Amino acid sequence: MKKISFLISVLGLMLFLSSCFKNKGSEFxxxxxxxxxxxxxxxxxxxxxxxxxxxxxxxxxxxxxxDLKSPVILSSPHDGIFEPAGVDDRDHPDGEIVRDIYATPLVVRVADTLEKRTGMRPHIIINQISRKKLDPNRSRDESYLTSYKMLDAYVQYHQYIKIARQIVKDNIGKGLYIDMHGHGHDKDRIEVGYMLAIADLNDTLTNKYLDLKAGKSSIYGIAKTSDYTFSDLVRGDVAFGTLLANELLPAVPSNRVGNKGPAADNYFNGGYCTLAYGSIAGGNISAIQLETDWKHARKDTYDADLKAFPQQFGGGGIARAIIKYFRLHFGMDMEK
Incomplete structure (x- = not known):
C-alpha cells in the first residue's frame, strides 16, 4: 500500500513539474x-x-x-515633424529625440497590403508631433515633457491605443498590436522586440533560459495557449522574425544562422507601448515592436539590390508575415 501511495505521489509530482515547464507555466x-x-x-x-x-x-x-473586424493595430510614434509653438524641446540627457524617418509611410504600406489581401484595414495610431517635443513610447515619468500641452497629447495618444485595443476586444476578442519604429544600427535587419532580455535571446544552444520567460514577454497571451515551445515562438520556424525572413526581410531573432539572437550587436527589445499594451499582465492582445532597417523597409527611393522600392517591399512583406502569424498562432485565416 505504501508503494502504491509512493507511486501516486511521484506521478502527481511529475504531472506538476511538466505543467511548470510548459510555456504557460514559466517561473514568472x-x-x-x-x-x-x-x-x-x-x-x-x-x-x-x-x-x-x-x-x-x-x-x-x-x-x-x-475595419471593426480587424484584429490588427499599428502605430507610429516617432516619425512626426510638427513642432507646436511655445513648446520647449525635450532636453533631458536621457530623452531621445531622433526621428524614425518614414516609419509612418511604412505603416500605411502594411495597412494597404493587409486591406488588399484580407479586405480589412487595420487600426492605425500616428503621432505627427516631433520627437523633440513628445515621445509617447515612454512612461510618463521618462517622457520628460516640457509643457502641459504635450502632457495632454501624451495622454490622448495612449487613449487612442487603449480604444483600439477595446475595439478589438469587443469585436474579435484577441489580436496583435505592432509598434513600428526605425533603427540606424549597422546591420540591415528588422529587430523584433518582445521585451525579452538580450542575455536570454543569446542562449541559442539550449534555450533553457528563454523557454522559462514566456510570462515576461509581450506575447504571453499567445504563448500560454500555444503548443509550441516559447523558444519556437521567438526564433523557431513559426516565429514572427522567421516569417519576416521568409519574405526576404532579415530579422532578429529568427531561425536564420547569425540572427537567432543579437549577440553583441545593438538591438532594441521593445519600448513602453509594447510593455503596456501587450499581454505580459494577461489578456489576449499581444504586442510586438518592429525596429525596421532603412534598406529593406523605410528607404523612399528605388533600391537596385532589392529591385524594388523598400517601403513597398518591406510593407508588403510585413503584412504577409502578419497574415501567416495569425493563421499559425490565432487560428484565424484572414485572407479573403
Whole structure:
C-alpha cells in the first residue's frame, strides 16, 4: 500500500513539474488579471473614420479607425515633424529625440497590403508631433515633457491605443498590436522586440533560459495557449522574425544562422507601448515592436539590390508575415 501511495505521489509530482515547464507555466507567470474596459464613443470611432487631435489647428495625433473586424493595430510614434509653438524641446540627457524617418509611410504600406489581401484595414495610431517635443513610447515619468500641452497629447495618444485595443476586444476578442519604429544600427535587419532580455535571446544552444520567460514577454497571451515551445515562438520556424525572413526581410531573432539572437550587436527589445499594451499582465492582445532597417523597409527611393522600392517591399512583406502569424498562432485565416 505504501508503494502504491509512493507511486501516486511521484506521478502527481511529475504531472506538476511538466505543467511548470510548459510555456504557460514559466517561473514568472502569474494568473491573468481582468483587464478593465475602456469607454469610448462608438458613434465617433466608426469603421473608416479618422479621429484627429489638433493643436493650434494642426493635426497632432491621428487615429485611423480600421475595419471593426480587424484584429490588427499599428502605430507610429516617432516619425512626426510638427513642432507646436511655445513648446520647449525635450532636453533631458536621457530623452531621445531622433526621428524614425518614414516609419509612418511604412505603416500605411502594411495597412494597404493587409486591406488588399484580407479586405480589412487595420487600426492605425500616428503621432505627427516631433520627437523633440513628445515621445509617447515612454512612461510618463521618462517622457520628460516640457509643457502641459504635450502632457495632454501624451495622454490622448495612449487613449487612442487603449480604444483600439477595446475595439478589438469587443469585436474579435484577441489580436496583435505592432509598434513600428526605425533603427540606424549597422546591420540591415528588422529587430523584433518582445521585451525579452538580450542575455536570454543569446542562449541559442539550449534555450533553457528563454523557454522559462514566456510570462515576461509581450506575447504571453499567445504563448500560454500555444503548443509550441516559447523558444519556437521567438526564433523557431513559426516565429514572427522567421516569417519576416521568409519574405526576404532579415530579422532578429529568427531561425536564420547569425540572427537567432543579437549577440553583441545593438538591438532594441521593445519600448513602453509594447510593455503596456501587450499581454505580459494577461489578456489576449499581444504586442510586438518592429525596429525596421532603412534598406529593406523605410528607404523612399528605388533600391537596385532589392529591385524594388523598400517601403513597398518591406510593407508588403510585413503584412504577409502578419497574415501567416495569425493563421499559425490565432487560428484565424484572414485572407479573403
Amino acid at each position: 507567470d502569474e494568473p491573468d488579471y481582468v483587464e478593465p474596459d475602456i469607454a469610448y464613443d462608438k458613434a465617433v470611432f466608426t469603421k473608416g473614420a479618422t479621429v484627429l487631435y489638433k493643436i493650434d489647428g494642426e493635426n497632432a495625433l491621428e487615429f485611423r479607425v480600421g
